[in-house]
Amino acid sequence: FEKLPFSDKTDLRKAYPLGLQAVPDEDIIRIHSSSGSTGTPVIIPYTRQDVADWSEMMERCFRLAGLTKLDRVQITPGYGLWTAGIGFQTGVERLGAMAVPMGPGNTEKQLQMMQDLKSTVLISTSSYALLIAEEIEKRGIKDKIHLKRGIIGSERWGDKMRARIESSLGIEMFDIYGLTEIYGPGISIDCHQHSGMHYFDDYLYFEVIDPDTLKPLPAGETGELVITTLAKQGAPLLRYRTHDITRLIPGECPCGCKFPRHDRIVGRTDDMVKVKGVLIYPAQVDKLLASIDGASSEYQIIIDHKDGKDVLTLNVEIDDVDNSMNMAAKIADEFKAKIGIKVVCIPCAVGQLPRNTGKTKRVFDNRVG
Incomplete structure (x- = not known):
């Protein structure tokens, strides 16, 4: 397998707009795109089965975090071309919980809905979760907030920020991982043990490589995460270099979940x-x-x-x-x-x-x- 070539974002940009499409037009029901803030955007086409598979993985993530049909899930990431908002919403709906599709910003409205609807789960970036926590403290309305869990993704964050948000809001927080090129958010999450992030090896094959030699590393060693899609139809990817730094964790998780784990993302090879x-x-x-x-x-x-x-x-x-x-x-x-x-x-x-x-x-x- 390691003799197969890598792919990376440069290859995907060269395929703009729809060069990645691997099925006929009539099978494509949706596209999503990266922001293009650092170059030509990457457009990823999805089939109906791709959307269903992504929704299945997202529901698994929510169940691993302990969500149920009784939860009210406030979704603050953006909608539109970005994968985040709609990806979270389809997973919430598949689970059968109540989606509160707020989108980003308008903190005043966020806090009003959080109180009035008694939201129990916050989905956001760590930066926005911190802003929300500070606003709740500033206004003295913590007793009116019913949050129990936070699903946090899209950016790397440290233990000090995690502890501060958890303490301020009185919630348990879960890291969720994903990237637009590989479905979107929801391809892995940590469980209540917080000892690694479970990823779904029936849909994805994970490798960790040395970013200098490009050779695969054994489980436990830190390097660059490489992902191959196993079931994606609209835009399958082979050995995609994410540039995210992590390690594969050997052995089964104490939580009993059989899906394998990788560690939290600690940075990127290109953010140094x-x-x-x-x-x-x-x-x-x-x-x-x-x-x-x-x-x-x-x-x-x-x-x-x-x-x-x-x-x-x-x-x-x-x-x-x-x-x-x-x-x-x-x-x-x-x-x-x-x-x-x-x-x-x-x-x-x-x-x-x-x-x-x-x-x-x-x-x-x-x-x-």
């Missing part, structure tokens, strides 16, 4: 930045801040080129702004010791950095070229 010869991943910064008492999960990395040299600035929220000087020194020292580069640390109060209804941008590279 190089500063003064040092490779930096946002996941490293997440881990660093999680180890420092008083530091928040929210930060920004700013990279500038001044006077002929690169300068890295870390804006980070802290709990006690009266202790800013000491916290700045401590975080800068830890950054140098653990990541290997000098940083200018600028602490700020919790809530001062921007909040987003979608994905949060962490790295701002202002260097030219």
Whole structure:
């Protein structure tokens, strides 16, 4: 199998608009698309069976997270060409629960519906879940909120953010994974054990490869996730390089589910930045801040080129702004010791950095070229 060629987003972009279509026009009932924010968008055609299979996987995800027909599921990701909103909705409907198809933004309306309809499940990005949690705290309406679970996807997030949202909302949170090229969200999720994410090997074949040698890695070793679709009709993909970094987890999950697991996505092979010869991943910064008492999960990395040299600035929220000087020194020292580069640390109060209804941008590279 490993002798078969890889495919990646560059190949898919070259096929724009419908070069990926593998069945006659009369069999295609829907298309979805990537945003195209970093180049030509990728258009993925779906057959009726593709939509049914995707819905089946999404329902499995919800059942693994403990959802039932009695749940009221508030869906905040976007609809339209993006796979997220409609993908979650079809899974909720297949399960038989109540879908509350809010879409993104309009936090005032989100909170009103959350209270009036007594929503029990929130589906969102981690960034928007944090914004919702902070608004609920600010307004003092936690006693009017009935949320029990959060289904969180679309962006990588760290343990400190997870703990903060779970504590603020009093809910259990579940990572859900997916990408537009491979159906959409709902191809894997973690269960109540939170010891890995179950993926559906009757629909998908997962490999993890060394991104440098492109050789498959054994279970337990971290590398780049590669996915082959086994049942997709409209746009089947062979050995698709996701650029997401994870590992396959050997053995069965203590929850008893027989579907295999991969670990949480810890980053991407293409989201690293190089500063003064040092490779930096946002996941490293997440881990660093999680180890420092008083530091928040929210930060920004700013990279500038001044006077002929690169300068890295870390804006980070802290709990006690009266202790800013000491916290700045401590975080800068830890950054140098653990990541290997000098940083200018600028602490700020919790809530001062921007909040987003979608994905949060962490790295701002202002260097030219």
